[in-house]
Each structure stands twice: as structure tokens, then as C-alpha cells.
Amino acid sequence: MEKMPHWADIVLIPLISLVLSALLSALVILAIGENPWTAFKLMVDGALMRSSGWGYTLYYATNFIFTGLAVSVAFHARMFNIGGEGQAMLGGLGVALACLYIPWPHWSLAILGASAGAAIFGAFWALIPAYLQAKRGSHVVITTIMFNFIAAALLNYVLVSLLRPRGSMDPASAKFPEATHLPTFRDMFSTADNILFRGAPANVSFFIALAACVLVWFLIWRTKLGYEIRAFGHSESGAKYAGISPVRITVISMLISGALAGMMAINTTMGESERLVLNFTEGAGFIGIAVALMGRSHPFGVFLAAILFGFLYQGGAELALWTDIPRELIVVIQALVILFTGALDNMVRMPLEKMFLALRKGDA
Template sequence: MDRMPAWADAVLVPLISLLLAAILSALVILAIGESPVEAFRLMVEGALMRSAGWGYTLYYATNFIFTGLAVAVAFHARLFNIGGEGQAMLGALGVALVCLYIPWPHWSLALLAASASAALFGALWALIPAYLQATRGSHIVITTIMFNFIAAALLNYLLVNVMKPAGMMEPATATFPQAVHLPTFQDMFSTAATPLFRGSPANVTFFVALLACLFVWALIWRTRLGYEIRAQGHSETAARYAGIRPVRIVVIAMLISGALAGLMGINSTMGEAERLILNSTEGAGFIGIAVALMGRNHPLGVLLAAILFGFLYQGGAELALWTNIPRELIVVIQALVILFTGALDNMVRMPLERAFLAARRRRTRRAEPAE
């Protein structure tokens, strides 16, 4: 056995990668004449030490959970779904259609219908790339990226020419009826004596995201379909020999992936904006790739990585507001985290594997009886 323990791969590698990204980020902050210690203090205080900061952190994390799970499910079938951004846009469109054109007596019924519509629209947007990959060999990365641009153009056309109310200048739909507005954390957890999460957009969709984590865990590790998806990801030849049909698995895995990305539309459209707007995804589909990589494509890891990136987003906003650190540098810091936890992952893993192997050999030699 020449590999490191599973716990080291799941915990040590991401932590060391994160530490390296933090050190390099600190050097960049020093280079522009700011204090990295003060910057970190502001980020922690703004994102974690106040209930409103936690509200924003969890709001961003909710988006990243959905898109991270979408990437993770596809990756288990050895598919690299880069189309989470477009699938989330179409999911938001599905949410808007349900909320605008169907009268709902209560938000709970609207939430169920919007969830089904968002998942359906996201899955359908992933269907064509999945079919082309499974039957024609078209590269899933290329087709899903192209579909992101098509989704953006389609949404722009609909908001400008079809769904925008008469006399309104902004490319957006009308505000959803009050009956379908989702409860925010402020509504759920505040009291007259103790107001919490004041002004933050975190809402009940966060608990839908947690249910999605449980669903993905059960699907991948507790069902026959999940076994077939993982078998396809490990070896298509072996999966085919075992009677698993690759075309079916590729299409189903991408449909589930697209549905999970589409569910993000509930949080951004129904929960926060309460109408359909342009660029509601704000790059969350691409951040989901880093979240899945850092979370090792496991729902628990995706949840923790999503909260980390939610912290970076909210903490970065605090830095841009209270320091001379430009907003663009926050994007650089986020990119460094993605770089070390994704592209440079082997830079940490390989030395760790050698260290664990050397330690194992030393223990073996000490355990051998003296001649």
C-alpha cells in the first residue's frame, strides 16, 4: 500500500493547500502596504462574528453547495460539468415562471413547485450536452461551456423582450407576489428582544441545500444507481463488462447534476432578489468547481468548502468596504485558494504520500524481528 490514509487525503491535503494559499495571499497584501493580520481580523469579524455577517456567509454558501454538488455528482461518473452557471440561470427561469404565473396561497407550496421547476429546467439544460457526450463523443467541457453562453443570451432576450413589465427600464421581471416570498433567517430566528441576521439574505433555502447534501450522499453511496455512476467513473470498460450501459449512466448523471445546479435558482431568485434578474448566478457555477475539488466530491466536504468560500466572499466584501484593499485583490485571494486546492493539488499530495510511505517503512523495519 503506497497511498496515504484516507483521512489525510480528505483533511490534511486541503488544509495544507489552504494554508499555502493564505501565506501567499498575506504576502500579496503586504506588498500593497496593508497588514495581513488586520485584514484577516476584519474578514473574520465581518463574516463570522455578527449574525448579519453569518447570514451573508450562509447565503453565498447555499449557492455554492448546489453548484458544488452538481460538479461532484458529474465527477463521480468522470464527467466535468462546467455548465453549472447556465444550468443555474435556467433553474432561476423555472423558478420565476412558477412564482409569477401561478397563484400560490402559501410560500411552502410555492417552494415545492419552484424546486421541481428549477430542477427540471436545470436538468433539461444539461440534457443536450449529456446526449452529445454519450452518443457522439462531444467533449462535455466544451459543450457545457458553450451552453453557459447560450443560457445567458436566452435569459437576456427574455428579460429584455418578453418578461420585463411595460415601462420598466431594468431588464428584470416584476417582483414576485408576497405570498411566495421565502422566510429569511431574520424572520425565523429574530425576537423582539434579540434581532438576528438583520438585513442579510440568508433564507430557508439553506435547509433545502442541506437536504440536497443528504440526497447526494444517499444516492452515490447507498443506491444501485450510485454504484453504477461510480463504476462508470472508475472504468467505463469494466462497467460495460458488468452490464452497465455507459450512455444511460452519462445521461442520468448529467441530468442529476443539472438539476442540482438549477436548484440554486431558488436561493438567488426566490429567496434573495424575489424576482428574476440578469447575472443572478454571479459566477457561483464556476466557484462550484473549486468547492467540489476542495470537498473531494463528498457532500460533507462540499458543505464545508462552500462555507469557506462563503466566508471569503463576505469577508472580501468587508475588506473592500473598510480598507484600501481593492475588490480585485479579493478575487486574487479567491483565485489563489482555487489554484492551490485544485490545479496544484498534487504539489501537496505527492510529498505527503512520500512522507506517509517513509513513516510506514520505518515502522515496518522496527517491527521486524532482529536476526
């Protein structure tokens, strides 16, 4: 017998956690002498009430969908891939090389090529930790986080010494050719007399992220590989009994995870900056962990959680812009959400489980 209904697990718990973190954030805002209600209204207004706000929210959400899916896939194989940041950086390199050195005739082909580049480079960056885990038992948590630093240093070197155009003072690659520029939401949804998503960076890669959600869902719950990944994640001894190779599953799920994290770069590098810049990941690889936790490693949950974090990012930027609430406090609010939805899951879960048990006893 399950302790509580499925819907409570996937809807109620995150919702309650969210409300708790909002209340605590309100107290923090109150403590520094600002009005939490105004602040909240400002966030909603800036992130959700105007199409340009949505344009930012969805832009950030696109990143988080990719990194959240990446963490989720690894979670299903009971691995904690916290190297999304580094894998995304390498993905950016893949995008840049694909865009700079292949003469694409049209963006629709370029995005496929850049996606492939991002995925291959990201997967490659996950391959070494995966191999070390599978063959040598070096824990992926340790290796992936170390690989984040190596990736950052590598990207720095490549940008400064190899990709930087002659004479430029900026550690960034050259601008990508015109044919690789992706259509933004403004290009796609505006009509002649109604300009939508003005100035917002959301672009066509959002739809690639949605497609990735669907594909990951099929992969995990409808394919033989997904069956094996989940089986391995639940019980390694069971997987061995069934003839599922732990080495193979470890490596493959990390490759998929790295590829998804890498694909985040098509949104930032190809869709927004249109050149490869330093630190373009802006911590999205880490936010992906929170997104996956909150989304219960389910693609639909990841999608919703990514939108939420997109909202927090954009709303937070608005707050910093219009109030005296310092930028650091926005990080605090984001951290509270991560804390409540991820780390303190059991705090909400246990009383709720007790409540449902009591309810059921009443029925019986």
C-alpha cells in the same frame, strides 16, 4: 496498501493547501502596503463574528453547495460539467415562471414548486450536452461551456423581451407575489428582543441545500444508481461488461447535475431578489468546480468547502468596504485558494505521501 491514511487525504491536504494559499495571499496584501493580519481579522469579523455576517456567508454558501454538488455528481461519472453557470441561469427561469404564473397559497408549497421548476429547467439545459456526449462523443467540457453563453443570451432575451414588466427600464422580471417570499434567517431565528441576521439574505433554502447534501450522499453511496454512476466513472469498459449502459448513466448523471445547479436559483432568485434579474448567478457555477474539487466530490466536503468560499465572498466584500484593498485583489485571493486546493493538489499530496511512507517504514 493505501499511500496514506484516509483522514490525511480528506482533511490534511485541503488544510495545508488552504494555509499555503493564505500565506501567499498575505504576501500579496503585504506587497500592496496593507497589513495582512488586520485584513484577515476584518474578514473573520465581517463574515463570522456577527450573525448578519453569518447571514451573508451562509447565503453564498447555499449557492456553492448546490453548484458544488452539481459538479460532484458529474465528477463521479467522470464528467466535467462546467456548465453550472448556464444551468443555474435556466434554473432561475424555472423559478421565475413557477413563481409568477402559478398562484401559490403559501411559501412552503411555492418553494417545492419553484425547486421543481429550477431542477427541471437546469436538468434540461444539461440534457443536450449530455445527449451529445453520450451519442456523438462531443465532449461535455466544450458543450457545457458553450451552453453557458447560450444560456446568458437566452436569459437576456427572455428578461428584456418577455418577462420585463411594461414600462420598466430594468432587465428583470416583475416582483414575485407575496405568497412566494421565503422566510429569511431573520424571520426564523429572531426573537422579539433579539434581532438576529439583520439585513442578511440567508433564507430557508439553506436547509434545502443541506437536504440536498444528504440526498446526494445517499444517491452516490447507497443506491444502485450511485453504484452504477461510480462504476462508470472509474471504468467505462468495466461498466459495459457489467451491463451498465454508458448512454443511460451519462444522461442521468448530467440531468442530476444540471438539476442541482439549477436549484441554486431558489436561493438567489426566490429567496433574495424575489424577482429574476440578469447575471444573478455571479459566477457561482464556476465556484462550484473549486468547491467540488476541494470537497473531494463528497457532500460533506462540498458543504465545508462551500462555507469556506461563502466566507471568502463575504469577507472579501467586507475588505473592499473597510480598506483600500481593491475588489480585484479579493478575486486574487479567491483565485489563490482555488489554485492551491484544486489545481495544485499534487504539489501538497506528493510530499505528504512520501512523508507518510517514511513514517510507516519507521514503524515497520
